[in-house]
Amino acid sequence: MVVDLSGDIEIEARLIDLGVTPGLEFQIQKKLPFGGPWILSTGTVSIALRENEALCFEFTRSEDHPSRQVL
């Protein structure tokens, strides 16, 4: 789950446009080989992000916060 967005303002704004906002639950579906992008999936959408882009937001594992209500 996304907790907070941080880092580069431009990347942050783009993430929001792509629907990556605090509260969003997602899975890391794949990491492509040779340092390729991460594929995150949320609901119906899959997003390809580079590692440095993915690290622009803080996220927690949902099993770490079982009590937390998730959208």
Place this chain on the structure above:
Amino acid sequence: MSLLTVALVGPPNSGKTTLYNWLTGSNSRIVNYPGSTVEIGVGKCAAHWSKANIQFIDSPGTYSLQPKAEDEQVTSQLLSQGRRGIKPQIVLSVIDGTQLERHLPLLLQLKKTGYPLLVAVTMSDLLERQNLKFDWLELSKILNAKIFLINGILGGGLKSLIVELESSATATYPAFVMGTDFNPQREARESHEIYRLLSHKVLDLAAKTKSIAAKTKKFDRFLLHPIYGALIFLAIMGGLFSSIFTLAKPMTDVVESGFHFLQAFKFWESIPFGIGLFISEGLLEAFKSVLVFVPQIFILFFGIGVLEATGYLARAAAWVDAPLSKLGLTGRSFVPLLSGFSCAVPGIMSARNISSKRDRFITIFILPLMTCSARLPVYALLLGFLFLDQPAWKAGLSLTALYLFSILIGGIAALILHRLLPKTERSVLMMELPLLRKPKWWFVARQSMKRTKTYIYKAGPIIFFISLLLWVGLHFPKGENLTPTQQVEQSAVGRFGKFIEPAMKPLEVDWRVGISFLSAFAAREVFIPSLALVMGITDNIEENTQPLWQRMGTAKNAEGKPLFTVASILGIIVFFTIALQCLSTVSVAIKEFGHWKYAIGQLVLFNVVAYLLAVVVVQSVKLIS
């Protein structure tokens, strides 16, 4: 009745352009290139929908009215000040029903613009099939906008939408100026709240729609798998390019024999003043040499179209991001570069959706190096000559090698630029992978047909003009009692050819090839008809019925040695791989670079490097053999 202008605005992949095509029917004058919509398209409402005076504007997909990439600016400019002299009166927002949560922020922003708003929800048939319900009425109240559910197969949704527009057509709307107080963070929060409010009442759409995505995910497990995925990628790309040659062969044969049939008419000889000869030897020959390659071009367009429609292109882009980023490019460069294999012009234009300026610059710069379809006829001719009477796979394999060679050269060029350019901006990928869908074959076929037609219409007049010019230039001024060869040598074109011959010497070819080189600057494929014309006259007329490559085999230079050797053919190929001979590319590059000096630099650099490299290749091959 006054004209009502409706702008279709929506996120990428929301089905906007499909809806636009339905609404406008055949009346659209859409400028849509492979990849995505990058410029507005304007079309009148199709007559079978409504007789009212309504026109629709198709806009590039955007998630936000606060644009980041160049193509997103088009939409916000359209709404705030109008674009190309057109300003909409109503906004028809197109959103994907299965991705409502992510498309809501744009809806809210559109609401804030103050435009009268209508909402078309696409993919509603998908929702229905999954038995997903949503309180559209409530959303309609919140937005104060009518919502229309559009079925994937032409359904009632469209009709009621048209009826609504017809009633709007009588009203007039005040001119509107967009505010600048957009805050994406705040809007995202607001849309979250609205969404939660609604989903509280009804089924949780987001959770349910996951089932729709389940199939896509199952496929993605293979498509994005480190081993299978890579193999699938190579197989698809390999399949695409090999089908260009294998599938096109029978169609190409039909075109060729059709033209032979036309040219063989005795009727041509009866037309006086050499006009008949001009038609059969000049014009028909010129068109044949170009139209023969239309099947290949169609197959390439069709292949890219299918990949685009299935949603695979975005996955392919994700795959190549890592290697491309080492060259200063991004996965987003993939679609423009791939389009570059059909034509550099749409490729350069679709580079607009690369958000980083630096990535975009490098992409546009190296794009003309990709083997565009105009080079295809030239390669096919030259390879056909090199592998005359040999199995077809040899030529096919060499052609594949040429494609790889162009990618290699492009990579080297990108790397050099990557090293040279200051690293001012961070390169980004951040890309959505759309749901995998079955392509609508018929739609893709029609679209590729349209693109192929555009190609023919664009090339046609140039080919006509150049062959006319060449033909006249070869026959005048007329000498007395000369053999055909002597006549050509003292003609205007012949004299000019002799003048530039010194530059052709290092390439081991004579002035005839030089003339063809020059005419190729009108368009690369013109190389062939001009070569055919010049060779056809200077050689024995009776041999004229032979295919061009057989005529090339018998051609001799001034010393009586064969004109086309392995060395000279390789030289011509290398020249064509790198040279930038396409003036339409230059004019688009000037626009997209934003400054003429880059485009002119590109033009000069590519041609100088092409010439020098060709000379090196010719001379070293000659030395070895």
